[in-house]
Amino acid sequence: MSLSNPLNLILIPPILYLLYRRLVPSLPSTPSVLPNKYDENVYNWMPARHPDVLCHKSYTPVELAELDGRKNPNCGICLAIMRVGGDGKVSPELERTVFDVSAGASFYGPDGVYGNFAGRDASRGMAKQSFDDDMLTPIEQPLDALADLTPSEIDNMRGWHDHFSRKYIICGDLVNASSM
Amino acid sequence: MPDVEIDNLTLLLLLAAVSLLLYDRFAKPAALVHPLLLGKQAEVAPVRKEGESGVYRSFATGHGAPLIVRPASGLKTVRDVIGGSKGGDGAQRVILDTPLTDTALAELTRLLPLGLSSLFPSLASSASPILVLLPPNPSTSLPLLLLSLASSPDQPLIVLPNPRVLTAALEATAHAKPGLVVVHESLADGVVEQVMEESGGCGVLVVGDTGEKYGGLASSAGSHGVVVRFWDEVWDAGEQQTADLQAPQPNDIHSFFYSSADIGAEPTITKFTHLNFTAGIAAFLSSFPADKRPSAHKNDVVASAEPLTTPVGMSIALASIWSVGAGFSLIRPDSGSWVKSNTADPLDDLRRLSAVGKTKPSVLIITKEDHLALTRALHKAYRSSSLAGWAMNAKSSDIQAGYIARKGIWDKLVWSGLRNDALDGIPGDSLRSLIVIGDTPSSSAIAWSTALLSLPTARLFSSPFSAGPVLSSHFYDIQSSSSHLISPPSAEGETSHTGAPGCNVEVVLRGGRPKEGTRDGSEVAMEGKLYARGPGLGAVLGKEGEGANEGWVQVAQRAGVRTNGTFVILSKE
Secondary structure: OOOOOHHHHHHHHHHHHHHHHHHOOOOOOOOOOOOOOOOOOOOOOOOOOOOOOEEOEEEOHHHHHOOEOOOOHHHOEEEEEEOEOOOOOEOOOOOEEEEEOHHHHHHHOOOOOOHHHOOOEOHHHHHHOOOOHHHOOOOOOOOOOOOOOOHHHHHHHHHHHHHHHHHOEEEEEEOOHHHO | OOOOOOOHHHHHHHHHHHHHHHHHHHOOOOOOOOHHHHOOOEEEOOEEOOOEOOOEEEOOOOOOOOOOOOOOOOOOOOOHHHHOOOOOOOOEEEEOOEEEEHHHHHHHHHHHHHHHHHHOHHHHHOOOOEEEEOOOOHHHHHHHHHHHHOOOOOOOEEEOOOHHHHHHHHHOOOOOOOOEEEEEHHHHHHHHHHHHHHOOOOEEEEEOOOOOOOHHHHHHHHOOOOOEEEOOHHHHHHHOOOOOOOOOOOOOEEEEEEOOOOOOOOOOEEEEEHHHHHHHHHHHHHOOOHHHOOOOOOOOEEEEOOOOOOHHHHHHHHHHHHHOOOEEEEOOOOOOOOOOOOOOOHHHHHHHHHOOOOOOOOEEEEOHHHHHHHHHHHHHHHHOOOOHHHHHHHHHHHHHOOOOOOOOHHHHHHHHHHHHHHHHHOOOOOOOEEEEEOOOOEHHHHHHHHHHHOOOEEEEEOOOOEOOOOEEOOOOOOOOOHHHHOOOOOOOOOEOOOOEEOOOOEEEEEOOOEOOOOOOOOOOOEEEEEEEEOOOEOEEEOOOOOOHHHHOEEEEEEEEEOOOOOEEEEEOO
């Protein structure tokens, strides 16, 4: 074993260099604009966008009809169901909750089983457990007063409203155009 | 050509070279917190109202889960703070410069209301609050702390931040008229005179004097129907009383805190229940990771710059007593002054913590000004060290990888000695947590303190309307730019973020507009007035009435939220 061996002499500088790099790493630089995508090798980063947040608003039937997943596919799919008061009666103020059902696009999307409810007031259909087109009120007409519903149908509708409240996002109210 | 032979030394050197290469390539320090978690620190509600942002909660809490109201099931009221201590009955600790065991503390808390009832019979017969006007200094904060621990439903506290609001407190209709005023000896003359004019029948308890200086005052006040007694008399009077104390419930009123008002302006009164304070204690303790929380086992000493005349300062003191076996100190000058002098050196208060016989603090909770002064003092020592440049390269490299610790060869050679020699050893080996409370320091100051102390610098944003921190940065978040370490620490420049909402707080921004598009890390996604809601927030008593605005309380005039859910306070008032 001798340091006069050229091979041994050649190995010493890289070892010293690696020791130096280990003890005194080079000063890292941070880019002036932080990366906006996560990478496992990057610690300092910032997401590019703030999460999107829907704005709770009042919709008229015409405005709600735009959110059927067909006319504006990127704007989400919504439908409305009437709220039932604690007394089990239909509200005379016709209060309807608008739900964003985009997460259930397979059901309420253009090709879904319940696609005809998308962008519409689904209250009568939910109450009568029917998905026929005659359950829907034309959007030019005032909102369906639902005065002819029986107590069991109202209870049905309340159950669906509760189910949608747990499963989907509440993003607004459906009101008559005249009240806007 | 010389013979090239591979001998044993060659093999050893090859092995060393390969080992160093692999070590350099793969032995990177692991980040203290995964950077993916730092990319989403708050969770925003999916729907917002017009004119405001969505409601934000801490990502760890999430929407849908109830907000916690106490750190453990046994802590239902402020009085349970003593019972929950983990220091053990025999362990003595120093609380506000006074050696006390848990048994002694419990006994003092038991005797205090009995003694007050004995000295002031009218207090016992009527449900009236106790008004406390004591300077926020170490020697005068212990009476306030004991009164807080002993607060009963019939005698809640009224805590004043300064003498300017005394008249408003005596005349206020938002709460009952106080039956007793606890005042420091420096203000005894004026307060007794005012009590005689405003509220005949109200007693005065003087803290500081034993009757030698103000004994005459007691006599003359007595002739006007005002009972004046002295703090030291309370204990003997309490020994002679036996009565069952009324146990408070979580929703009973604990105290009314007055916020400082500008001269001529009405102060704001915030009502706090016992539940508000247990929630505040939970929020404060949640700002630490589980293994870093103040603990009796680690002999922690918590030193706080937040006075007990603020609700969050009181919560910090209560949290320390509940969970710490070593003690609690206040980082304030020990004088009768009400405000810190602008000309005083902020480091003097820190140095006082290492006086002879005192245990150095392990958890420092300091203001932005204290933090900058401490960082600059360490920076000065760093500049005079010959190996400092190399040591900083290594430290900065670790910080950019998300790792910081008081380990390694450079800590042994440079950093440990630098910290132990500075400021009488306050930032030395005993210190294990640093929190800046109140106004947020600059990113430059944060980056330097993280590197020089080799500790993360956590930030808490508090409000006079909340018993706990409203915003709390992730304890291990050390994201920063290496460019901050090029120039000396400065108060100027970009303000650091203050983290996400506290564990039991919801916040919302109102009145601003979201900014569209992508942005770099320094920009905010939305600005507006910052409102907060949660079990730690007290009820602000005002013209609108309690509970107005669905429980939302404005805590900052202008704040912004960044894309990762952290908030930046742009303007507090």
